[in-house]
Amino acid sequence: MNKLTYTVVLLLTLLFAACKQKAPQTANQANKAYYTCSMHPQVHEEHDGNCPICGMKLIKVELTDAASANTITLNATQLQLAGIQTDTVREENTGNEKMLTGTVTTNENTVAEFSARLAGRVQQLFIRSVGQKVAVGQPVYSLYSEDLQEAQKEYLLAKQQQKVLHNPDVDYNQLISGAENKLKLWGLSASQIKNLAATNKVSATTTILSTVAGTVSDIGVHEGDYVTDGMTVLKTQGLNSLWVEAQLYASEAGNYKEKDLVNVSIADLGGPAIKGKVDFINPELSGSSKVALIRISIPNPQGLIRPGMLANIAISGAGQRALAVPVSAILTDGEGSKVWVKNTNGSFSPRVIKAGAGNQNYVSIISGLNSGEIVVINGAYLLNSEAIFKNGSNNSMTGMKM
Template sequence: MSQIKNLSVFQKVSATTTILSNVAGTVSDIAVHEGDYVTEGMTVLKTQGLNSLWVEAQLYSNETGLYKENDKVNISLPDLGGQVIKGKVEFINPELSGSSKVALIRISIPNTQGLIRPGMLTYIAIGGGNSRSLAVPASAILNNGKGSIVYVKNTNGSFSPRMIKIGIGNQHYVPILSGLNSGDVVVINGAYLLNSEAIFKNGSDNTMAGMKM
């Protein structure tokens, strides 16, 4: 409106025109270049507000029933020194992707300080309540094609593989649903080498014999 008023007052056409947006945000795409023609209704540029962002994660089909919309989520950002912020589940896609058979989950997070940038890596932890469960470090768990195993120390000093059933964990710890008891001594580092030695000595189909270490 101010440009139209200036035109009526000065009776002079400017070589440039200022285009004002009715929303605040960051320019994410410019659809025209110098010398291009523009017409009414044509998209000139796109802006996006970054005060609130979406985090997208993927769930396996057997995990989708464990979560629901409005669940509270902790978001950890490695690029920001592991800073943890609160988020909320806004959407769970009811359809699975055709190839990977995973479902998309979308989480809203605040970004009032503008520190979070689209494309950053995040870790999510969904859960609530005060429930406790037995858990082991993620590095202790191996997958042998038949399921998940850990190596447990025996009373005679040897180590034996044990089949376990795991729950949904994070990048650090994985809950154990069955197969381990509180007090069991589990190999945390070097389980892969121990498993390789067991396969070398006993064969891939018979790795349940204890190994003296």
């Protein structure tokens, strides 16, 4: 073997040995995972367990792709434990906002009243307390009424005559229909009338069913009371939609109009702001204070908001609308501003942005994001901490898209 051949063989041998040594290292790096605490992201462990600071169970963060050094992937459990929340990039009002303090009140459009349709005595009251929920068809009270008893007899008599008598000059269907309509007018439901026909038994005491639904706000009768036709038995209100009422100075009222969108925060509940809409601005000023009432409607699908709670209202006038993200989405340090973007495969990547003007809720985006992209608005600091643990603080923004 000459000297040249020996040199080539030696180089190939060394190269093969180097590849054999580096391959396991690359595999280990690709499968490397860290365990951290959602409350204390500075905790960085290489094995499962509990947080040494607060004792919470550590969550696993897998760094699966060495080529995507800034990409973080979390499973559903990890997302929940880390409290990751997202929002969509869209146009929002980023102009100057005015903060108002208001009070949650009942939406008067949802108020309903259940009244007696027939005179009699309340034998038993099934709805006894304010705040109780009532549904259509639910028993409200039992009524003793001899007039209603006689009406039941008339109905059954008309049904009996139709079966026994066959007088061609008598319209039995009309007699039955008239007696049935009287029972309905006096508060009996179709199922109660059908049951009356099936049992063929009358009673001086009849259960009256609700024709309204909602939360009881007032009860006007007690057991043993006599009611008359039209007397209010109870009132209900719907809590799925509420009003927030606040006051504006006369000089400010002209800056706002109906259907303007606002952000409402409930002091007693915390959590994110609720989207509301201006329903009404009173054109008349109240009393000597010379202020105008502004009324805002807000949704309350879970029923957590209650009339009487205090609310903080962020209202913008005819401000500038721009592509924007919530303030909580932006992380700013000495290297600039960035957000964490949710990728189509469910992973998260940092993105350098250029932010513009904003208000207490939204910041406009000059560059770096497009409408419809999804950004992290809660938990971004945790993702950022994982990226720093992975890449080091000096190059945490390396390779990020502009």
